Amino acid sequence: MVETLEKNKELTYDELIKMPEVIEAFEIIKKLPENFTYHNLKHTNDVMREAVSFAVANNENDVVIKLQAIAAAWHDTGFSVDPKNHEQESVNLFKNSDTYKNLSDDDRAEIVNTILGTRISFMTPTEILEEKIKNEKDLRKRGVFDEELSDLKLKISKEKITEIKEPALVKTGGKYNYVLDADVSNFGRSDFSYIFDRLFEENHFKEVSKKRAENPDASIQVCDVLPAEYIKSLDFVLKLINNHSWKTESAKSKREINVRDSVMWIIATKTELEKKYKIAA
Secondary structure (H helix, E strand, C coil), X not given: CHHHHHHCHHHHHHHHCCCHHHHHHHHHHHCCXXXXXXXXXXXXXXXXXXXXXXXXXXXXXXXXXXXXXXXHHHCCHHHHXXXXXXXXXXXXXXXXXXXXXXXXXXXXXXXXXXXXHCCCEEECHHHHHHHHHHHXXXXXXXXXXXXXXXXXXXXHXXXXXXCCCEEEECCXXXXXXXXXXXXXXXXXXXXXXXXXXXXXXXXXXXXXHXXXXXXXXXXXXXXXXXXXXXXXXXXXXHHHHHCEXXXXXXXXXXXXXXXXXXXXXXXXXXXXXXXXCCCCC
């Protein structure tokens, strides 16, 4: 199956989305209302496709690939219950599913840990750097990114560390972490700004919808609806990117190179909005 994935990922993906474990999760996601402009079936498909791609690039076997596909399919189902606690609600839905009943204990645990691993943590800079070092050590065992480890150690020894907690995505989520990398794959992709806008629109759906209804003939940019809130969101995601580390070598190889473009877009967009609306930096 791995060879088939390398030669024809589209065909294999079509096979994966027909698995009953995936279909059961998709049926939940499909019922989400229209205000979920980001966390919807399109995002779930995207995460699943990216996770499979990363796993294939690391030459994983078909068992691991299928497991990551199932985890990706279930990781955001909890939005149907409680968006603020969606990771735990996704786990609850998974544990009450037919999918859960038909999996081994090890596979159940891997999927639960994967889902919970997508949760944003709030950590001190010291904790973040320590987690990054752990991740780099793990990657170094497989012969990659050796030079980054010493840089991180130097940073943690020299920086004046505060105890102010910041959003971070540095913790791992089980034996395999392809879904965790896939969930934020957009950090290093050309569609980063588009995805950012869809997430902002989801979080401020009423305000954006009202603005569009008031100006049906105008092309409304979501950044112009609530510019101050948009800037706050830019700041939050910038911290998240800075406090993030890839968990798998395939994701890092494919996506890290373009993260700088996303960061530059954030900085440029923030500067433009501050100037346009006279918002103090």
